Amino acid sequence: MQNTTRIIKKLNNLWNRSQFPSQNPIQISKIDKLIIFLICIVISIISSYEILLVQPLEGSDFLSWGINFSEVLFTCGFLILVSRKENPNINSRQILLIISLLLFVQMIKNIFGSGFSPLSIIIPPALIISQGMGTITALAWVSIASLSWPESLTNINSYLLLITLICACFVSVLGGRIRSRAQLLQLSIFVPIGALISQWLLIGNEEYSFLDNQEIFTSNGKIFSDSLLLAIIMLITILFIPIFESVFGLLTKARLLELADKEKPLIRRLSIEAPGTFEHTLLICGLAEEATRIIGGDIDLIKTGSLYHDVGKLHAPNWFIENQDGGVNPHDEIDDPLKSAEVLQAHVDEGLKFARKNRLPKPIANFIPEHQGTLKMGYFLNKAEEKKLNFNESDFRYKGPIPQSKETAILMLADGCEAALRAMDINASDSEAIETISKIFYSRQVDGQLNDSDLSKGEIFLIKKSFLNVWKRIRHRRIQYPTTINNTFS
Template sequence: MLGWPFTSGLQRRLRRLWRRWLRTECPLQAPACWRGQDTASVLLVCALVALLTSWPWLAEPNLRPGMVAPFTYRAEKAARVVDSSALDQRREQMLPRTTVQVVDEQASMVLRRQLDDLLQAIEAGASSGQARVEPVTLSEEERRWLKGLSSVALTGWSRDVRQAQLRMLSQGLAPGVSEGQLLQAATLQLERLPPQARNLGARLLVHTLQSQSNLRSDPALSQRRIESLITQQGIPTIGVKQGDLVVRQGETINAQAFDVLDYFGLVNRRPRPLAWLAHFLEALAICGVMVLLLRRWRTSLEPRQALLALVTLLAVQGIHLWLGPLASPMVLLVPPTLLLAQGLGTACGLAWLAAASMLWPLPLSAILGLRLLLAAATAGIAAVLAGRQRSRAELLQLAVLLPAVALLVQWMLLQGRGQPGQVDLISEALLLAGLLMAGLLLAPLVETFFGLMTRTRLLELADLERPLLRRLSCEAPGTFEHTLMIAGLAEEGARSIGADVDLVRTGALYHDVGKLHGPKWFIENQEEGANPHDQLDDPFASAAILQAHVDEGLKLARRYRLPRPLADFIPEHQGTLKMGYFLHQARERDPSIPEAMFRYRGPTPRSRETAILMLADGCEAALRSLPPGTNEAEARTMVRRILEARQRDGQLAQSGISRAELELLIRAFVRVWKRMRHRRIPYPIPPRKAFSA
């Protein structure tokens, strides 16, 4: 009975912790909606990653030489196992000496046809008695001898020469036989002929057979000879005793251990559909969770950015499957983590790293496991540091320092384990540094194609010398000054609640670029004179002009290729706010005018950064219009009234800004206002002296 209150109290405590954790994990704002085809493409790439990861369980044997042993095995009984590696080595050594060659009838037929053509040409020249072009140079004595032969004798001599060639070809004509030895063999074949007939016939045979061969290798006969020799010398075997340790879990399987495991039936070469399905579903779940984490920590995640993370994971898995144990965890994990952390944030980079580490094939040897742990730690440090780098130069320093530190740490740990030479650490460090520097060179292309917003790109876009900002400062100077003041307010507000300061500052600079389509229609650009809206005298047309500055701003964003997170500031800083002045004018003429006709088309802010800009935009003019004697409490009351009006109007419903953060924004805006209205010492201006000639 005494334990019951304690148990119930523990349950209540755990329940409160669970609810608090759920509130912490709940996204501050709703993730961006994806189209059906985008979701299908992401799921398809997830399935490809899972298929590639689980492929070894479907198409490869469960064990092979060079693989890390998944278990420890001792021999069940004594056995003599054929040593396949030694047997293959012996075969390779015997192969040059045991090649069997046979006569190639087609090659012999070609050589016989050449001799027939040569003899026919000589017979034709001898029978005609006229000078002809001779295929073989004949001496005067040979010409006279040929002319003195009758047709029957000439035919008989030709037949003897052909028979001699046939006997030589039937014995096999080896390539590379010297001319002297070939002439001697031909002379021996024609030894029963008279000297003149013998010499000319031998010369003709040498002419057709020199540098020729009619032999070819016969693989089947060669293999039979090799097997016969191996049988005579004895097949190499491995002696195994009962209880001998064949392989230990985590060690690399060598060729001899593989032969023993295969002998005892532990090597399965058949596809394993159940094991493949289990690994496929596991990899698919890891990819799905990774995508959910990316959307959790970056609610504005675009489908192409999720595809970038998945395709990178697919490439890493493919390279690992291709290289096998030679794959370097440091080279495969660090560069993608650094790239994704720069473009999508530290949390997204760490989510990718976790997925890639979990998909690394098991089991791991002691050395490989240590290297994987070091690679994950290095990639995690790179992801944390990537969010703090504010220039390409700092990233270049990181690309140099990371491989150097990783090289030093790996060398120290492997030296402590007594195995420093198993890994070429210097080559790995150089390759890693090369990949990181290549990533820096290709980063602008990747940022543009996938819409990534790195810190360095934000700072580059915030340069006031950018073409679009220069246009704004020259063609709409009032709007430009208003933009700079809004940027100061929004930057301080973002800093106070921990939002992305660089994104807010850069987005504030571009939020009103749409006013370039007609600067004089906006009061900050109007000089002394009549207001164009008064001359227009049409509240509906004036409202359309106000909405046009949003639409034209989006067109300019596309023309100047602003990233989507920056382009979102253009419509969301107005949300669906009411155009109160023109609505009042319209209702003076017709009280039944619906309010929806005088609201911006939105959408309302979908991030804390765009919501901060909306609130800063609403407070800027009001803060500047406060009289000189206004104190801080009065300024806070006025700012709070504006912010609460935006909240009651539903403009902040999707932004994720909490009530406590609104209070922090109020204080931040008032701090900026206090800096803007600081007092100055009045300097006395001396009277101008009269000019005397």
């Protein structure tokens, strides 16, 4: 009964989230659109040209060709639409990758026809797409790639196509959830084994010599050759996934976990040169991760983005109070609010430089400017007003942009709440804590900082509750233990 209730709640949350407008996709240049459209045209021609090879040609043949051509072109457009709907931040390079893989598959189909196993054609690209662009996009790609097969079903066993479709869907679903290279390796072993068993059960074993057969890699329907070739190509695909990540800007979960390693040079530098900032970062990670989990966001993304959001403070750690350890504050020495504001903005600008130098993926680099958005630098703005300086309010605002995703918006809110919650009295009540959190949230909303984040009112309420829960966990008291000369108590 509890499982049923939990499933109903999850479905209800998904439904509620679907009632709010989704984030607008990023814009693609006209040149990129033209290139993508031309590739779609080529795919449509390759998929339908065989209809025109029939002699003599009749009017019905041209009509049939036109319908087939239009269908393939429409499915290509549908695939692009699905990919942009699932991932609004998908860029033109990644769309080109999806379409190019579809083109490659269609070419292989035409060149080798029934002489090449569909298992080896469909499944490896599905793994790449699911890892870098999501499960739904991968499933759409698999459906479209399997839709039009140049050879008739008389040349390819229908059970083999069914096994291919099931295995590809299995890889698409698991590929979007896999969080390590080791799991990828396991997938590349178990999927071919599963295909081998399925073929043996549904198709049966054709007796031939494995050692003497010269067509072991090009004889589809041969149980051993199909599965062996699939395993080899999947292993090669796994080896090339890091290259795809670099060239096409794919951000896989395995890559996120690698970047979140605290022994990474940039994070290690932050912990040594700016220990106060590093401690602040870890506390924010706890708040942001809990909030993202409760609204169903990308936990791995925000965990990694949180670690890198303040790396720009490495350019001048002692200018930030958490790193001063009671020493002299350089801002007091210069006594110039405008220059102090420039230093604060510099931690964003320098952070983006660190991100480029260390080749951080763009979704991670986006956390650096977006966690500050266009917020006011309130302390130095008040100082400037006290000194009656001649200034514009924009001089004391960060350059932005404001958060463009739920994850960067959550980090902005966590960044604002962390110091306020930590400064609260240990005896403060839950109502006092939630009041403090609500004030910070309200100020961000009134200032327009959350306008582009796609956070709904319900999600904002859940984020407040999650911040309160984290605060309640970290404010616990400790018993004062008696001490001895040897300090044996714990």
